[in-house]
Amino acid sequence: MLKKFVAAMAIVFGLVSLTGCAPATTHEGVVIEDAWVRSSEYSDHAGGMTGIFGKFTNHGDQPVTIIGGETDIAKMVQTHEVVNGMMQEKKGGIVIKPGETVTLQPGGLHIMIMDIAKPIVAGDKITFTVKFKGAESQTLTLTAKDSAGGDETYNKK
Amino acid sequence: MISRRGFLTASTAAATAVVGAVGASKLQFDSDQQIAQTAVGQKTVSPHGIHQAGIDLELQSHSRFMAFDIPNGILKSDLAKWAELITDDIVRLTAGKPVLADPSAEFAGAPARLTITVGFSANLLRKIGAEIPAGFGELPRFKIDRLKPEFSDGDILIQVSSDDPIALFYASRALTRDTESFAKLRWAQQGFSNAAGVTPTGHTQRNLMGQIDGTDNPRPGTEVFDRQVWISEGPAWAVGGTCLVLRRIQMNLDTWDRLSTDAKEGVIGRKLSNGAPLGKVNETDLPDFEAKDENGIKVIPPFAHIRKASGKPKQQFFRRPFNYEVPGQEAGLLWTAYCANVENQYVPIQKALDEGDLLNLWTTPVGSSVWILPRGFQKGEVLAGDLFA
Numbered sequence: 001m002l003k004k005f006v007a008a009m010a011i012v013f014g015l016v017s018l019t020g021c022a023p024a025t026t027h028e029g030v031v032i033e034d035a036w037v038r039s040s041e042y043s044d045h046a047g048g049m050t051g052i053f054g055k056f057t058n059h060g061d062q063p064v065t066i067i068g069g070e071t072d073i074a075k076m077v078q079t080h081e082v083v084n085g086m087m088q089e090k091k092g093g094i095v096i097k098p099g100e101t102v103t104l105q106p107g108g109l110h111i112m113i114m115d116i117a118k119p120i121v122a123g124d125k126i127t128f129t130v131k132f133k134g135a136e137s138q139t140l141t142l143t144a145k146d147s148a149g150g151d152e153t154y155n156k157k
Numbered sequence: 158m159i160s161r162r163g164f165l166t167a168s169t170a171a172a173t174a175v176v177g178a179v180g181a182s183k184l185q186f187d188s189d190q191q192i193a194q195t196a197v198g199q200k201t202v203s204p205h206g207i208h209q210a211g212i213d214l215e216l217q218s219h220s221r222f223m224a225f226d227i228p229n230g231i232l233k234s235d236l237a238k239w240a241e242l243i244t245d246d247i248v249r250l251t252a253g254k255p256v257l258a259d260p261s262a263e264f265a266g267a268p269a270r271l272t273i274t275v276g277f278s279a280n281l282l283r284k285i286g287a288e289i290p291a292g293f294g295e296l297p298r299f300k301i302d303r304l305k306p307e308f309s310d311g312d313i314l315i316q317v318s319s320d321d322p323i324a325l326f327y328a329s330r331a332l333t334r335d336t337e338s339f340a341k342l343r344w345a346q347q348g349f350s351n352a353a354g355v356t357p358t359g360h361t362q363r364n365l366m367g368q369i370d371g372t373d374n375p376r377p378g379t380e381v382f383d384r385q386v387w388i389s390e391g392p393a394w395a396v397g398g399t400c401l402v403l404r405r406i407q408m409n410l411d412t413w414d415r416l417s418t419d420a421k422e423g424v425i426g427r428k429l430s431n432g433a434p435l436g437k438v439n440e441t442d443l444p445d446f447e448a449k450d451e452n453g454i455k456v457i458p459p460f461a462h463i464r465k466a467s468g469k470p471k472q473q474f475f476r477r478p479f480n481y482e483v484p485g486q487e488a489g490l491l492w493t494a495y496c497a498n499v500e501n502q503y504v505p506i507q508k509a510l511d512e513g514d515l516l517n518l519w520t521t522p523v524g525s526s527v528w529i530l531p532r533g534f535q536k537g538e539v540l541a542g543d544l545f546a
Contacts, residue, residue, distance in 0.1 A: 123238025
């Protein structure tokens, strides 16, 4: 008798938790939210560089890696990390485990674009295609915003 | 031993509690009591509509006016980019969400009726070669004015209002950060009214002199309000908008406090207790400017403020003032007039008051600016996008 009650309770709770999770399971692959490109004194001239940021969520059941991207306005695209305040290339890309969200933000992980063909200033829009290993590429329109966040040091050559 | 019926009831109740917690986790509060206690913070005002938000809305508890100067040589296309950034900020902030690239996103979530209202000066319209709508422009000089540049003029106005000063601080910083990529902050002035939950809806506020202030206001949503406030002809970006005269009125409360209640009531022409016109009973009673007492003296003195301020019906506007205080230094009113035509509706009344309003002995305008607030924007539109196109 008690077993039946426990089963009934499990169904009730099971239904509730399914309902609670429903929105998250409707997505496939990688969902990118609130992506933007930073404008600063490093990006206000041709030949300059800057970072791309955003929230990347892997809704698949396999790991996905951000390996870089493509844009008309920059020749070089790399994945970067900031270690001890110094920015460096993150070899092998940025891994997002199944079900996880990785936030690219100033002072942390980001996609770097270098040798830009024209200035990027606040309010500009650029087109950027993010490339993944394990997921389809995604083309985004990114708005440029001034940001002093992160306090990272660029190793200017 | 629990009965079957009792057990199922208990598990249903438990399940309901779980659902409640799932729903509330967004708000980070876990009981009905906490949700009720934080209701003020969770209230939102839509930024979309034919008019900008924050004009015909019941007063919030706090409001900040920020004026920015744009550099010479700025292009319309630069301002179009600014407008797009600010529109996105407005939509996110008023919904309680962080802005894009937000360095302090942890503040978001409790907008407390946050509204953000944007305006431009005639100077800005001239700088970009835009048409200046009829009746909008700078004010004539008034004798009583003692204007300070740090409270006057500017090119762009952003007004941020909320029932919570933290929400207001957070939104103001985000908007300033994104505007300073294009313009320089010229001044910021902040005011307050009663806190949420202190006075009932539709209640007329008391100013810091103790007067019930704003009785003659047209009521939002009425035909009179629409006619007086909203611009109905002119360039498309202005139609559905309004003009705002913002005056920083310093009060000399030390000398005011020395007056008797009778003297204070004579200066304004209304009772201090409930705002009724002298000789009348209720706040909303119409003043009788001809009434005389048994000695043949006018009940409402010749120089009373309400006598001087009563114009023809056409010469009226909507007021939405906030009190201000710089503790230990200065107190007064961030006085506002919203009208479709500044020249026809505001200037004649201010001229009359300039020449013999008794209230001038205790009040001094120390800041002044005039703005045109463009029409509102719908979902997907950019605020003032058509002005900068």
